[in-house]
Amino acid sequence: MKRHIICLMILVFFNTACLEKKKDDAAANAAKNRPVPIMVAKVVEKTVPAEVKAIGNAEAYSTVLLKPQIGGLITKQTIRDGQSVSKGELLFMIDPRPFEVALKEAKARLERDTALLSKAEEDMNRYGRLIEKNVISKEQNEQIQTNVRALQATIKLDEAGIERARIDLDYTGIKSPISGKVGSILVNEGNVVKANDDRTIAVINQIQPIYVTFSVPERYLPGISRVLSQGKSEVTAFIEGDETSPEKGELAAIDNAVDKTTGTIKVKGLFANTNNRLWPGQFLRVSLKLSEIKGALIVPSKAVQTGVNGEFVYVVNFSPSPDRGGVRGGVVDLRLVKAGQIIDGQTVLEKGVNADESVVTDGHVLLTPGRAVEIKESQKAG
Numbered sequence: 001m002k003r004h005i006i007c008l009m010i011l012v013f014f015n016t017a018c019l020e021k022k023k024d025d026a027a028a029n030a031a032k033n034r035p036v037p038i039m040v041a042k043v044v045e046k047t048v049p050a051e052v053k054a055i056g057n058a059e060a061y062s063t064v065l066l067k068p069q070i071g072g073l074i075t076k077q078t079i080r081d082g083q084s085v086s087k088g089e090l091l092f093m094i095d096p097r098p099f100e101v102a103l104k105e106a107k108a109r110l111e112r113d114t115a116l117l118s119k120a121e122e123d124m125n126r127y128g129r130l131i132e133k134n135v136i137s138k139e140q141n142e143q144i145q146t147n148v149r150a151l152q153a154t155i156k157l158d159e160a161g162i163e164r165a166r167i168d169l170d171y172t173g174i175k176s177p178i179s180g181k182v183g184s185i186l187v188n189e190g191n192v193v194k195a196n197d198d199r200t201i202a203v204i205n206q207i208q209p210i211y212v213t214f215s216v217p218e219r220y221l222p223g224i225s226r227v228l229s230q231g232k233s234e235v236t237a238f239i240e241g242d243e244t245s246p247e248k249g250e251l252a253a254i255d256n257a258v259d260k261t262t263g264t265i266k267v268k269g270l271f272a273n274t275n276n277r278l279w280p281g282q283f284l285r286v287s288l289k290l291s292e293i294k295g296a297l298i299v300p301s302k303a304v305q306t307g308v309n310g311e312f313v314y315v316v317n318f319s320p321s322p323d324r325g326g327v328r329g330g331v332v333d334l335r336l337v338k339a340g341q342i343i344d345g346q347t348v349l350e351k352g353v354n355a356d357e358s359v360v361t362d363g364h365v366l367l368t369p370g371r372a373v374e375i376k377e378s379q380k381a382g
Contacts, residue, residue, distance in 0.1 A: 038363035056214025060205035077189035110158035180206035235269030
């Protein structure tokens, strides 16, 4: 009797366990078959710009290292650090007095030699008459002619000396050869400098206009060369911290060689920079427009996922009618795609989807091909 009771208890236990397992399996199946809430967006067909994006930095249009061309004491300084200067503006003055004296000496030498030449020419004319009468020898006549030619050459040297003295005097005023911004003043008033001094007095950068230099992969070289030859290039520079108001410029130059180590080529854009927003050395996000892609299919970039077989999206095949709660639903299909460029959070898909199809933008974690879904919210692409 006791043995029968034990067997009955064991049977009851196993029946209970089996019933619990069936309940758990039913709950698991119900959860598995429950539609996954997702967000979707339509595949939009539109014309988008074909752009190359890179990180670049601004470079001065031209840079001048100011150095004295004569030696002397700096007696005057008219600029300060960071000042804007105009072409031809006087920046420094070297003591001009020694050079004024040198110019006077050169003029005096010319006057002296001019007087000597005048006397020699008179002698040559007189000797010419005397040689006809055989009063003087031929050698004497030739000597006076030689003296005249020598003095004529001396006059030319004197004139060149005067011009040299004037140039040196002009060099006492150090002027700006370009319009731009002065950096730090490296040699101040009161210092003595020498001609072609190793020291740089100051550095001037021309920033209107200004270059923006950036490197792009060599595969873009044909397209960049084409737009440069057509003169229809547009370069946009985005400033860190103020990206809502980018600067607009144009493509100016392409380097003459591809960098072998990186496979990139250097490109320059030219910007008017009328508001001085771009400064030499400043890092910028750069976008170069190459052309327009007509009929491009774009989706939000977060719709594109990456798997073992490459990039893919989940496309929703909607049910004919919504459920009782009015919520639209359906099943998802995994599509391998080829993603192109990314423009403002939108990705161009070169193949794998069609216009007006709906792709999943949120809720990918629980999805598998053929899984039932319900739409939480739709968002627009583009």
